[in-house]
Amino acid sequence: MIAGRDAGEMSLPVGVVILVSLLCAAALTFGRAEIVWRTGAFFDSDDAMRAVQVRDFLAGQNWFDLTAHRLDPPSGLVMHWSRIVDLPLAGLDLFFSTFLSPDYAERATRLVFPFALLAALFAATGWLGGVLAGAGARRAAIWLTMLSGPMFLQFAPGRIDHHAPQIVTLSLAFGFFLQGLDPARGWRLAIAAALMALSFAISLENLPFFVVMIAALPLLFIVDGRRAPLLWFAAGALVAFPALYGAINPRGAWFASACDAFSFVHLAALCVGAVGLAIIALLSPRLSTIRTRLFAVGAAGGASATSALLIAPKCIGDPLGGLDPLLRDLWLSQVVEAKPLLSLYATAPGMVVATAVPVLFGLVAALGFAWKSESVARRRWLVAAAVIVIGFAAGMWQMRVFTSVTPLAMVPLAAAIVALVERFDVSAALRVALAAVIAIALSPMGLALALPSRDDPDAGAERACLAPEVFAPLAAMPASRIVGSFDIGSHLLAHTPHSVFAAPYHRDNHGNRIAADAFTAAPGDAEAILRKAGAELVVWCARAKQPSALVTASPNGLAALLTRGEAPSWLDRKSGPSATLLVFALRPVK
Numbered sequence: 165m166i167a168g169r170d171a172g173e174m175s176l177p178v179g180v181v182i183l184v185s186l187l188c189a190a191a192l193t194f195g196r197a198e199i200v201w202r203t204g205a206f207f208d209s210d211d212a213m214r215a216v217q218v219r220d221f222l223a224g225q226n227w228f229d230l231t232a233h234r235l236d237p238p239s240g241l242v243m244h245w246s247r248i249v250d251l252p253l254a255g256l257d258l259f260f261s262t263f264l265s266p267d268y269a270e271r272a273t274r275l276v277f278p279f280a281l282l283a284a285l286f287a288a289t290g291w292l293g294g295v296l297a298g299a300g301a302r303r304a305a306i307w308l309t310m311l312s313g314p315m316f317l318q319f320a321p322g323r324i325d326h327h328a329p330q331i332v333t334l335s336l337a338f339g340f341f342l343q344g345l346d347p348a349r350g351w352r353l354a355i356a357a358a359l360m361a362l363s364f365a366i367s368l369e370n371l372p373f374f375v376v377m378i379a380a381l382p383l384l385f386i387v388d389g390r391r392a393p394l395l396w397f398a399a400g401a402l403v404a405f406p407a408l409y410g411a412i413n414p415r416g417a418w419f420a421s422a423c424d425a426f427s428f429v430h431l432a433a434l435c436v437g438a439v440g441l442a443i444i445a446l447l448s449p450r451l452s453t454i455r456t457r458l459f460a461v462g463a464a465g466g467a468s469a470t471s472a473l474l475i476a477p478k479c480i481g482d483p484l485g486g487l488d489p490l491l492r493d494l495w496l497s498q499v500v501e502a503k504p505l506l507s508l509y510a511t512a513p514g515m516v517v518a519t520a521v522p523v524l525f526g527l528v529a530a531l532g533f534a535w536k537s538e539s540v541a542r543r544r545w546l547v548a549a550a551v552i553v554i555g556f557a558a559g560m561w562q563m564r565v566f567t568s569v570t571p572l573a574m575v576p577l578a579a580a581i582v583a584l585v586e587r588f589d590v591s592a593a594l595r596v597a598l599a600a601v602i603a604i605a606l607s608p609m610g611l612a613l614a615l616p617s618r619d620d621p622d623a624g625a626e627r628a629c630l631a632p633e634v635f636a637p638l639a640a641m642p643a644s645r646i647v648g649s650f651d652i653g654s655h656l657l658a659h660t661p662h663s664v665f666a667a668p669y670h671r672d673n674h675g676n677r678i679a680a681d682a683f684t685a686a687p688g689d690a691e692a693i694l695r696k697a698g699a700e701l702v703v704w705c706a707r708a709k710q711p712s713a714l715v716t717a718s719p720n721g722l723a724a725l726l727t728r729g730e731a732p733s734w735l736d737r738k739s740g741p742s743a744t745l746l747v748f749a750l751r752p753v754k
Contacts, residue, residue: 176303178290178302178303178306181286181290181302181303181306181307182283182286182287182290182306185286185306185307185309185310186279186282186283186286188310189282189310189314189315189319190279190315192315192316193315193316193320193321196320196321196322197275197321197322200271200274200275200321200322201268201271201272201275203631203632203633204267204270204271204632205322205630205631205632206322206630206654206655206658207320207322207323207627208323208325209651209653209654209655209667209668210325210654211274211322211323211324211325212654212655212657212658212659213232213243213654213657213658213667213669214245214249214250214253214324214325214326215270215274215324215658216232216234216654216657216658217230217232217243217245217250218250218253218254218257218270218324219270220232220233221247221250221254222254222257222258227247228247228412228413228414230242230243230244230245230246230247231243232657234657234662234663234664235653235657235663235664235667235669235672235675236664236665236672236674236675237645237663237665237675237698238698241669241671241672241675242671243669243671244367244422244424244425244669244670244671245326245367245425246365246366246367246412246425246426247412248326248329248362248365248366248412249324249325249326249329249366252277253273253277253324256272256273256276256277257269257270257273260272260273273324274321274322274323274324275321275322277323277324278318278319278320278321278322278323278324278328279319279321281319281328281329281331281332282314282315282319282328284332285309285314285319285328285331285332285335285571286306286309286310287306288332288335288336288339288571289305289306289308289309289335289571289572289574289575290302290303290305290306290309291339292305292335292338292339292342292572292575293305293306293575293578293579295339295342295343295544296342296533296544296545296548296575296576296579297533297575297576297578297579297582297583300582300586301575301578301579301582304578304579304581304582304599304603305574305575305578305579307578307600307603308574308575308577308578308581308603308607309571309574311574311603311604311607311608311609311610312522312570312571312574312607312608312609313608313609313612314328314331314567314570314571317567318331318567319331326366326367326369327369327564327567327568329366330363330366330367330369330370330568331567331568331571333359333362333363333366333370334363334370334373334568334572335571335572336359337356337359337360337363337370337374337377338356338373338377338548338551338572340352340353340355340356340359341353341356341377341547342544342547342548344356344393344396344397345384345393345540345543345544345547346540347390347392347393347540350392350393350395350396351396352396353381353393353396353397353400354396354397354399354400355400356377356397356400357397357399357400357401357404357405357438358400358403358404360374360377360378360401360404360405361401361404361405361407361408361409362404362408364405364408364426364430364434365408365409365411365412365426367425367426368424368425368426368430368483369565369568370568372554372555372558372565373551373554373555373568373569375554376547376550376551376554377547377551378397378437379465380543380546380547380550381393381394381397381441382394382441382444382461382464382465383461384543385444385445385448385457385461386454386457386458386461387454389448389451389452389457391444391445391446391448392445394441394442394444394445394448395441395442395445395446397438397441398438398439398441398442398445399442401434401435401438402435402438402439402442405431405434405435405438406431406435408426409426409431412426413426413427421475421476421479423476423478423479423483423484423485423486424483424484424670424671427476428475428476429471429472429475429476429479430472430479432471432472432475433468433469433471433472433475434468436467436468436471437464437465437467437468440463440464440465440467440468441464443464444457444460444461444464447460484496484670486670486673487670487673488673488676488677490677490680491670491673491676491677491680493713493717494650494680494684494713494714494717495650495668495676495680495713496670497713498712498713499668500563501562501563501564502562502563502564503562503563504560504561504562504563505519505520505559505560505563505566506560508563513615513616514611514612514615514616515612517611517615518608518609518611518612518615519559519563519566519570519608520556520559520560520566521611522570522573522574522577522606522607522608522611523552523555523556523559523566523569523570523573524556525573525577525580525606526552526572526573526574526575526576526577527549527552527553527556527573527576529576529577529579529580530545530548530549530552530573530576531545531549532580533545533576533579533580534546534549545576548572548575548576549576551569551572552569552572552573552576555568555569555572555573556569556573570608574607577606578603581599581602581603581606582599584599584602585598585599585602628707628744629652629705629706629707629744629745630651630652630655631744632659634743634744634745635655635656635659635660635745636659637739637740637743637747638656638659638660638662638703638745638747639659639660639661641660641662641701641738641747643661643662643663644662644663644700644701644749645662645663645664645665645697645698645699645700645701646662646663646664646665646699646700646701646702646703647664647665647666647678647679647682647683647694647697647699647701647702647703648664648666648679648702648703648704649666649679649683649704649705649712649714649723650666650667650668650676650679651668652703652705653665653666653667653668654667654668656703662701665678665679665697665699666678666679666680678693678694678697678699680714681693682694682697682699682722683714683718683721683722683723684714684717684718684721684722684723685718685721685722686720686721686722687722687725687732687734688732690721690722690732691732691734691750694750695750695753699750700749700750701738701747701748701749701750702722702726702735702747702748702749702750703745703746703747703748704723704726704727704745704746704748705744705745705746706729706743706744706745706746707744712727715727726746731748733751734750734751735748735749735750735751736748736749736750736751
């Protein structure tokens, strides 16, 4: 699958390599795809919540109205997501609805959407391989991307959240940015800016990567004084950022700032920075020395940072800084993907190594190519190395970032493997086979298979409480207000007509705090909390083997009582004796 210097007929067309990679991915995830199609199960809370949001959109909810009306009743919760990803999902759903029932139309959408994005990812990383290292690295980059296992994570069957679109958008923006570093292709930087704007309109998770890329332009200007890249990027940014901003924010909220979504503070900082780049470019004839260019770049950067500080200083730092401290302890700190990678080493050392080491291999390869290259090629490799560094650092803070940086890191690693096997004076077929073996050995999937792993014996028990059939009896009950644990909230919204107070979203301080306070309180105090909130049902998972944080935080609280199979007198059990999901109704007050 990997072409060498004289592979000739041995080199497969890139389209064939993409197809083979897709077939491998489909075969490896067929079991999960079958479950999604047969049962409609959601394997992630965000996918369930996204499905609810798309259903509301198709039912007529306004484009700008992002309120989840059944979350944190009675007022609902405004989500920090935009409608950008809802649009293709709604389109697919409408298409499949022409010949499938509503349930199966949604399931078909949930299978086609991530698979199409996976194909786009393979194509994008193959293209990146060509941009950075020439045609010989394209096939290797695609193959290594498949071996990084995206089909098990953000591109898994049934995955419809915004992470996969963001990874593809990042790859495309990165590729156009690297191409734009060539003076003859500077206009590609305007496309990169537009893709960055689209990414910001979806969510802010690519912000660290884009900051590195944007900062690279003035840094390169300090060195060489070329103004064209600054002008091209500024032109694209000053058109695309306001346009996408207006597309997702209603006019009445144009000057409102939120730290966790593309809002005025971000728009102002980006536009001030883009104007600064344009001014620097126009004044470049007078900035004839490195010192003067350094001063000008510092002034532009300072103006951008100052605008953010003046508009919303609270947004400098953790975008989740507004999360209730108790909820951070009881919920966010327990979310695996939000943990630092090294925090998992004691329980899953093989997974940690398989996640981090291939990215480090890619970084070393990028630095090695930068050392040996010259001119534009060196700049591209240096920017690639910087992007991988920031992704690796962010992944060490929250491990989910590795799903974004790994495909990018596979590109220089693929180029290094191709360069290595080309040194051997053997047949083209043997070089292809050797490169494929090396790729497997150095890939995340290869390392994961080779290193010892520890299966979670409680994973099946935890998943049992989220299976669609578990919610069927509850779905038949009249719509009510439910208090349940954080991780089950989105699934309750997706599978039943009920409203919920708690769900795994950082903006839900009010509803999540009601659930946290009630489940950790003594039974008598919990009753008062729930009645004051207007709760009608209490739901608890009966199959969890490991006690949740709500139980360990308060061994004598309501959650601990329910976990032991007991219930206070003010709760009337509605579920059967062998039910997976315990359902209780608050008894009327006498």
